[in-house]
Amino acid sequence: TVNCFGMLKIGAKSVLITDPRKMDDFIKVLKSHPFSVITGVNTLFNGLVQRPEFQNVNFEHLKVAVAGGMALQKAVADKWKYLTGNDIVEGYGLSETSPLLTCNPIDGTEKLGTIGLPVPSTEIKIVSDEGATQGVGEFGEIWARGPQVMMGYWQNPKETDIVMEGDWFKTGDIGFFDSEGFIKIVDRKKEMINVSGMKVFPNEVEDVIAQLEGVLEVGVIGVAHKNSGEVVKAFIVKKDKNLTEEVIMKHCRDHLVAYKMPKFIEFREELPKSTVGKILRKELRKEEIANAL
The missing domain is CATH 2.30.38.10 (Luciferase; Domain 3)
Known part of the structure; x- marks a missing residue:
């Protein structure tokens, strides 16, 4: 809805990427179209900035990049800014809201890390x-x-x-x-983790872990634990194959209080995603429940 009607409103040509998970093909399309606006989810922007060839895209015409659908991680926003010279601004909405509720201004008064006004x-x-x-x-x-x-x-x-x-x-x-x-x-609200009565929000833990250079993707959920009700578990896709659990835990200790620390870490080749690339925590939870039976 945002792309079809938003771009129509401003008289822009829209280029539909039918499968954004094929990053190399995606970058070829970006090279062939001098694009001025791009919208996507955090995973999409992360996938692009991790590809060396993305640095060879022409960003001269780029005016605004808009993220939605899931939390934009600071590490991704920083790398995007470094490579393209532009900020990613966040918007927010749901299918039930057709779909937009809030968005950051794009006049230089945007506030990174928020979903705007x-x-x-x-x-x-x-x-x-x-x-x-x-x-x-x-x-x-x-x-x-x-x-x-x-x-x-x-x-x-x-x-x-x-x-x-x-x-x-x-x-x-x-x-x-x-x-x-x-x-x-x-x-x-449904994805909040309750560790001995203390609230842990997966986004916060994911954002910290994503700051590690050796991490490509991360998803965090709560898993049942006999002593504390729930504990934090992190699923990580490595960018650096030499990345170890010890390095991740040390990094988390430096940036998180004890009850927010991952109790378990599992390395994966990939994480379950929606058709637009949003990491599906609910699928990770389903797997954990099935494995516990």
Whole structure:
């Protein structure tokens, strides 16, 4: 929706990449089109900047890169900026919101690490588990209402009642407002890890691990543990084959408090992804549950 209607609105030519997982072919397309706008998920941008040939793409016409669908990792944003000279700005939305709710401005006032400001005619509030509207800097679930928010799920009133409170849509994402009104997403509510009653958000752990040069991709989930209820497990695809668990654990100790540390690390050749390249934590959780049976 963003690409088809957004690019149509500004009179841009759209080039559809049918399989962005074929990075070498993708880069050939980028070389043949002097592109000015590119949209994608963190995994896509990460895959591009890891390819040496990407440095030979002409970025002269590039005006804006927009990330959505999953958290943009700082290591990826920094490398993209270094190679292209441009920032990646984040936006946010869901299928239920047609799909955009917020986006960073692209006039130089963007705030990296946030999903930006509500788009026109859209209201956002942060709500606690008890139903109270949260203040600046206070965590809670992101609720939204506006003309783009769905009326409900088709012929499914039960599920509709779960996510709708009047005309407010409960996104299932945890976030907060900063002092300037920009919104920061912490993680999915359902994917929060409970370690002995302490909240651990996978995005934070993934962002720390992704800063290691030898890491290509990382996915973090919570797994059951007899002593603490849940513990953190990290699935890692190596960029450097010599990367060891000891190096990762030392790096985590330097940047994370003890209860957020991975208890388990598993190296993989690849991680499960959606058709647009988003890492699917739910598939990793399914595998863990199946292996535990």
